[in-house]
Amino acid sequence: MRTATSSLLSAAVPAVAALLVLTACGSEQVGVSGAARPGSGSESGSGSAVPVSDPPVDGVRITSVTIPAATPSPIPSDHVVHADPLPGADSGISAAYEVTNSGTRALTYTVLFEFTTDSGAVMGNHFETVRSVAPGATRRGTVRLGPPAPGSSRVGRVEVARVTRVPAAEAPPAPGVCPPSGIRLTADDGDAAMGLRVVGLRLENCGKRDYPLDGYPRLDLLDDDLAPVHGVRILDGSGGISTGTGFDDPARPLVLKPGESAVSGLMWRNTTEFGTAVDVPYVRVRAKEGAAPVTVTPHLDLGTTGRLAVRAWTREAS
Structure with missing residues (x-):
């Protein structure tokens, strides 16, 4: 004979599951400052690229950011299965960027991107090298956070932290590449x-x-x-x-x-x-x-x- 308690739990589980599905939908939107905020729920839960209007830093600017919606965190219960991220799983966080050379000679750019919380705490960073950008040319690429560090806080922003640019003919060679000089x-x-x-x-x-x-x-x-x-x-x-x-x-x-x-x-x-x-x-x-x-x-x-x-x-x- 089923008790009233077991009947209530059986009814509650589908309801919680439905709530999880509904709250898992949505994406992050990025305003002019590059900070992410929850979307309206009409986007895919995997996140979508949202335009960013931040000004360039030394010719480098982020054009869009993708930050998947937060994983729902219901109150712990012995009767609810939590969808925690798998260890080593990709965060899905990325930023599209462009590099524009407004100078008069070809340059090689090295850019430090920082993935931060809304309050500015750095949760990860990544260097990107864009080689031999011709004068007046624009090159585009994408930088990804990859797997988040264990225990890290939620990323809400992606920023251009530092840009260095050197004449392309004088740039240190890429790893494993021997320059013509030998x-x-x-x-x-x-x-x-x-x-x-x-x-x-x-x-x-x-x-x-x-x-x-x-x-x-x-x-x-x-x-x-x-x-x-x-x-x-x-x-x-x-x-x-x-x-x-x-x-x-x-x-x-x-x-x-x-x-x-x-x-x-x-x-x-x-x-x-x-x-x-x-x-x-x-x-x-x-x-x-x-x-x-x-x-x-x-x-x-x-x-x-x-x-x-x-x-x-x-x-x-x-």
């Missing part, structure tokens, strides 16, 4: 501790001929407009900025055979005292005098120190 020069993400900053440089002979080195890389410091930055002393060795770092090891001639690599580095402190702080977003690097330049983006926050130390090329340990 020499691949790259910079790492750097390390910071107690105001001391270090960025590593790596030079790989990916060509077919030996490559001789003798001394220090040649540097040009550049501002946001890729114009020279003045008033900074470039020092061979540590210059007393910090000891025990290997920057004072003497320069020695060496020859990189195909497949071999050498390392160097930049070191500075970001101390700010009297005067105007100096930031250097771009550094044009030549492996040696007469070598083809490569422009990297270490974002040197030199403070008011006015000094940048350079380490001599040394053979990378195999």
Whole structure:
């Protein structure tokens, strides 16, 4: 014999299921600020691309955002099955963007996109590199969040956080690509501790001929407009900025055979005292005098120190 309680539960389950279906429908709409808000319920639950009218950041702008509707979260019950996202499942969150080069030479853009909550907390980020955008041209693409981090809050915005752009002919090569020079020069993400900053440089002979080195890389410091930055002393060795770092090891001639690599580095402190702080977003690097330049983006926050130390090329340990 069925009890009244079991009859009520049997009737409640279909009703809750229907509620889940109804509330799962809908999409996110994005206003002029790029913030998402719940839709009217007429869209598919997977979300649809909604136009964004935010102004461009250094030639890069988001044109539309797709943020699926929130998964319903009914009050926990022993009689209701919850549709929680599967671990590692794609979030479905994406943004379409366009890059427009208003300059007079081809540029390669590297864009940092941030996926944030409505309050601005960053839940994920992604770098996109758009290579060789011709003058006056516009290139389009899509950036995706992918699987959200466990325990992360709901994403409500996608923003252009930072844009760097370098002459296409001077851009670091794509991973696995050997440039025509046969020499691949790259910079790492750097390390910071107690105001001391270090960025590593790596030079790989990916060509077919030996490559001789003798001394220090040649540097040009550049501002946001890729114009020279003045008033900074470039020092061979540590210059007393910090000891025990290997920057004072003497320069020695060496020859990189195909497949071999050498390392160097930049070191500075970001101390700010009297005067105007100096930031250097771009550094044009030549492996040696007469070598083809490569422009990297270490974002040197030199403070008011006015000094940048350079380490001599040394053979990378195999």
